[in-house]
Amino acid sequence: xxxxxxxxxxxxxxxxGKVALFxxxxxxxxxxxxxxxxxxxxxxxxxxxILSGFLRPTSGTVRLFGHPPGAAQLIGKVAALPQDARLxxxxxxxxxxxxxxxxxxxxxxxxxxxxxxxxxxxxxxxIAQEKPNSLSHGMAKRVAIAQALIGKPALILLDEPTAGxxxxxxxxxxTIIAEQSSxxxxxxxxxxxxxxxxxxxxxxxxxxxxxxxxxxxxxxxQAATRFITLQMETCPALEVIAKxxxxxxxxxxxxxxxxxxxxxxxxxLQPSMDxxxxxxxNANHWQYRQLSHGKTLEEKLFFRDY
Amino acid sequence: MxxxxxxxxxxxxxxxxxxxxxxxKGSLSVVTFVVVWYFILLYPLRFATELLVQEKxxxxxxxxxxxxxxxxxxHWPIPEFGVLWQFVLIIFPMLSITIAADQTCSDRERGTxxxxxxxxxxxxLFFGRFVGVMVIQALLICATGLSTLALVLxxxxxxxxxxxxxxxxITFNVILAVLPFTAxxxxxSAKVKSARQATLWxxxxxxFLAGIISGFAYYLPALDFFKCLIxxxxxxxxxxxxxxxxxxxxxxxxxxxxxxLALGRWIMARQAL
Numbered sequence: 101x102x103x104x105x106x107x108x109x110x111x112x113x114x115x116x117g118k119v120a121l122f123x124x125x126x127x128x129x130x131x132x133x134x135x136x137x138x139x140x141x142x143x144x145x146x147x148x149x150i151l152s153g154f155l156r157p158t159s160g161t162v163r164l165f166g167h168p169p170g171a172a173q174l175i176g177k178v179a180a181l182p183q184d185a186r187l188x189x190x191x192x193x194x195x196x197x198x199x200x201x202x203x204x205x206x207x208x209x210x211x212x213x214x215x216x217x218x219x220x221x222x223x224x225x226x227i228a229q230e231k232p233n234s235l236s237h238g239m240a241k242r243v244a245i246a247q248a249l250i251g252k253p254a255l256i257l258l259d260e261p262t263a264g265x266x267x268x269x270x271x272x273x274x275t276i277i278a279e280q281s282s283x284x285x286x287x288x289x290x291x292x293x294x295x296x297x298x299x300x301x302x303x304x305x306x307x308x309x310x311x312x313x314x315x316x317x318x319x320x321x322q323a324a325t326r327f328i329t330l331q332m333e334t335c336p337a338l339e340v341i342a343k344x345x346x347x348x349x350x351x352x353x354x355x356x357x358x359x360x361x362x363x364x365x366x367x368x369l370q371p372s373m374d375x376x377x378x379x380x381x382n383a384n385h386w387q388y389r390q391l392s393h394g395k396t397l398e399e400k401l402f403f404r405d406y
Numbered sequence: 407m408x409x410x411x412x413x414x415x416x417x418x419x420x421x422x423x424x425x426x427x428x429x430x431k432g433s434l435s436v437v438t439f440v441v442v443w444y445f446i447l448l449y450p451l452r453f454a455t456e457l458l459v460q461e462k463x464x465x466x467x468x469x470x471x472x473x474x475x476x477x478x479x480x481h482w483p484i485p486e487f488g489v490l491w492q493f494v495l496i497i498f499p500m501l502s503i504t505i506a507a508d509q510t511c512s513d514r515e516r517g518t519x520x521x522x523x524x525x526x527x528x529x530x531l532f533f534g535r536f537v538g539v540m541v542i543q544a545l546l547i548c549a550t551g552l553s554t555l556a557l558v559l560x561x562x563x564x565x566x567x568x569x570x571x572x573x574x575x576i577t578f579n580v581i582l583a584v585l586p587f588t589a590x591x592x593x594x595s596a597k598v599k600s601a602r603q604a605t606l607w608x609x610x611x612x613x614f615l616a617g618i619i620s621g622f623a624y625y626l627p628a629l630d631f632f633k634c635l636i637x638x639x640x641x642x643x644x645x646x647x648x649x650x651x652x653x654x655x656x657x658x659x660x661x662x663x664x665x666x667l668a669l670g671r672w673i674m675a676r677q678a679l
Contacts, residue, residue, distance in 0.1 A: 154520050154679040172408030172527060180524050185517025190429040196521075202417050203525040205410065247521055 103166065105130050105255055105285060106151065111160035113146050113309075120146040122309045124160070128302075130254065133277060133286040135296035138306035144289040145183055147306065148259045151287075152180040164255065176204040179248040183259040183289075186240065187232040193219070193243055194228040197250065204251045218246040222276060238269035245276060256280075258288045262295055274299060325351060327395045328373060330361045333387035337361075343384060347376050362395060414530035415537060418522070422538020435505075439546060446497075447553055451489050455557075458485040481648035484565060487572040488648070490554045494580045495645050498547060499638050502584040503608050505543060506591035508601035509535040510674070515599050519679050532674040536592045536667065543588065544581050551577045572649065579644065579652045586637035586662035593670030596677055612637065637662055 104127040111124040121143045128134055136144050149155040150162060153170030167173045187196050194215055201211030219225045222242040232240060241261070248256050261277070262270045270292075277286055277299055290296055296303060305312040332340065337355050344353045344363055349370025354362045365373045374391060381388050426432045482488030510532070513519045522531055551573045558569050590611075594604040616636050623630040633639050640658040647654065 149678070152520070152524055154523065156676060156678075170523070170528070172410060175410070175525050178524065180520065182517055182520040185520045187521070188513065188516070188518050190425055190431060195424075199417070199421055200521060200525055203414055203522065205413075244521075 104128055105165055106287075107161070107163040109161040111147075111150065111162060112158050113143070113150065113155070114158045115146075119309050121150075121157070121306075124306075124309075124311045126304065126311060128285075128287070130285045132301040133281050133288055133299045135300035135303040136287060136289040136306065137291070137293065137296060137303055140291075141308075142306040143309040144306055145259055146309075148180070148257050148287070148289055149182070152178070152182065152257055154180075154182065176251045177253055178255045178257070179250070179253040180257040181244050181248045181259060181261055183263070185244065187243065187247075189231060189233045192229050192231055193235075196232075197247060200247055201250050206251065214250055218249045219243075221249060221280075222246045223272065238265050241265060242269065242272065242276075245273060249276075249280065252283060254283075255285050255287070258286060260290055261288060262290065262292055270295070324366070325364055326367050326373075326393070328363045328365070328377060329390075329392050329395055330363060330377060331389040331391075332359045332361065332381075333389060335359065335386050339384075340386065343380060344377065347373075347380060349373060349376075359389075408527060411527065411530055414526040415534040418526065418531060418534025419538035419541060422535055423541055426538070426542040436546075439501075440549075443550055443553065446493065447550075447557060451486065451493060451554070452557065454489045455485045455561075458488070459561075482572065483649075484558055484569055484572055486554050486558045486561075487569070487576060490550070491576055491648070492645060494547065494550060494576065495583060495641055498543065498580050498584050499587050499641065501546075502543060502587040503591060503605055506539045506588040507595060507604040507608070509539055509592050509595040511595045511598055511600055511604055514677070514679055523679055528674050529671065532592065532596065532671055533667075536588065536670075539592075540581070540585070540588055543584050544577075547577055547580045547584075575649055575652055579656070582656055582659045583638070583641060583644070585659045586666055589663045589666035589670060590637050593666055593673055596670050596674040634658060634661070635665070637666070 106126070106128040108124050108126050111121055112119070113121040124143075124147065136147065138144050146155065150157050151164065151169055153168075153174075162169055164171075164174055164178055169178075187193065191199075194212075197215035197218065198208070198211045201214045202208065204211075206214060216225065216228070219228055222245060224239060224242055224246070227235065227239065227243070232243070235243065241264070245258070245261060248258070258277075262273050265273065274295065277288070280286070281299075286299075288296060288299065337359075340361060341353045341355060344350060344361065347365075347370070349365045349367075350363055350373075351366060352364040354364075356362060363373070363377065367373070370376060374393070377391065424432075427436060480488070482491065510519060513522075519531065526534075555566075555569055555573050558565050587608075590608060591604055594607050594611075595601070598604050598607060616633075619629065619632045619636065623633065637659075639662075640655040644652060644655050
């Protein structure tokens with residue numbers, strides 16, 4: 101039987117009288133990247149710190165691959181990109197990566213080779229002999245991701261991997277995660293919902309330290325009703341809603357933001373709703389910007405009742 | 407204790423040695439130490455020794471040395487080591503508070519410890535850093551001993567065989583003397599945010615601990631035993647001893663070191679990184 105890679109039971113954490121996590125229970129299996137979202141102060145970093153063994157929970161049980169966080173059995177199997185953690189400024193990048201590899205049980209030649217490989221993955225092989233203080237924020241973040249890739253761990257916990265990065269570096273980080281996710285399960289904490297929308301098939305939502313009971317699955321293929329998100333150029337909103345509402349199979353049309361419409365429909369009655377929408381737009385001489393299946397992650401997470 | 411504990415401890419302590427001698431900050435500290443020690447060796451130590459060797463009235467004057475607390479100088483067969491003994495018993499414990507202050511605190515504040523702890527146990531980290539700092543201090547202590555030996559041999563090369571046991575006793579004793587100070591700094595470093603805070607806390611705790619215990623012991627002599635808890639408690643008695651007698655008090659720093667390391671390990675295991 102396939103056992104979960106992470107199990108949390110009745111997990112609580114209190115920081116100087118303030119509840120950071122309250123009765124968190126979940127189990128996660130290996131596979132596609134998993135997103136961890138929530139507003140500031142929701143407890144995302146606390147949860148990842150507990151999973152990484154940096155913080156002891158006030159109460160509750162946590163198991164990674166059947167072992168408590170920080171157990172010797174997890175060395176080399178679990179890696180992390182802690183938020184805002186920086187490398188030692190006294191040593192070169194290569195020296196530190198080799199040291200980390202050796203702590204994971206590699207010989208010196210193996211660790212040297214591995215350090216070179218992970219720097220190649222993040223396209224920063226040329227900075228191996230540099231010291232951390234000479235790197236830009238984006239480069240330092242990528243190097244921190246490189247240390248997490250050492251030894252191909254089975255689980256990598258990434259806390260805000262793209263925070264503060266420019267679009268080019270964000271894309272690089274996204275590519276690295278996508279490339280490595282066939283062999284490694286990533287848990288990614290982020291505020292960037294479009295980022296998670298692209299990378300993750302499953303989302304955990306934390307709000308005020310409480311994990312929402314249903315985890316959100318982004319795949320809607322089995323759902324009885326489906327959604328299409330339509331982004332238009334400037335258009336008459338009321339007219340658009342009225343005309344879309346009139347199409348066969350459409351259950352509801354909402355206009356959550358200016359020029360954005362969410363069409364809820366029954367796939368049994370209208371399996372090609374996207375084509376029908378395009379025809380309707382064309383017939384009315386409207387201009388559209390984007391049409392995508394499903395709701396945006398933002399809609400799913402924070403406006404679920406609408 | 408997991409199977410890789412000692413291997414990781416060794417790797418972490420080796421990395422500390424590299425930090426102590428092969429980084430810019432480390433080499434600068436070593437160079438500073440060498441310069442300061444060179445001047446101590448060249449002036450106070452050499453002149454004091456010459457005084458002891460050449461002063462014909464030395465035997466009659468030892469009462470004065472007793473009076474100022476340096477009576478044991480006359481008991482060392484080689485005066486250089488007598489003077490060295492008095493110097494290193496003061497210098498190295500004080501130096502230890504500075505050298506050992508940043509065992510984990512700045513790395514914890516920077517987040518660097520997280521990269522290490524995800525791939526090693528907290529015990530390996532705590533004891534590895536402690537061992538690394540102890541080895542750095544032991545090498546500095548050996549260097550001071552060897553430089554003093556060179557001074558002895560420069561004066562009289564025939565003293566080599568009789569100087570070696572003295573050198574060994576002093577080196578061993580001073581390493582033991584810095585042990586509880588290093589363990590105290592390891593415990594403090596596991597808790598506070600910077601090396602500066604660790605040093606300040608060490609001075610405050612040491613002063614208050616000494617003051618409070620001595621105060622209570624004045625009224626209740628039975629509490630005198632608790633003075634053993636103060637790192638360096640034995641140093642004033644140790645300074646009065648010479649040669650192999652100095653090992654009589656070796657159990658005190660050993661016990662203090664064990665207690666402080668256990669306390670530090672307890673703090674480290676609970677500390678948020």
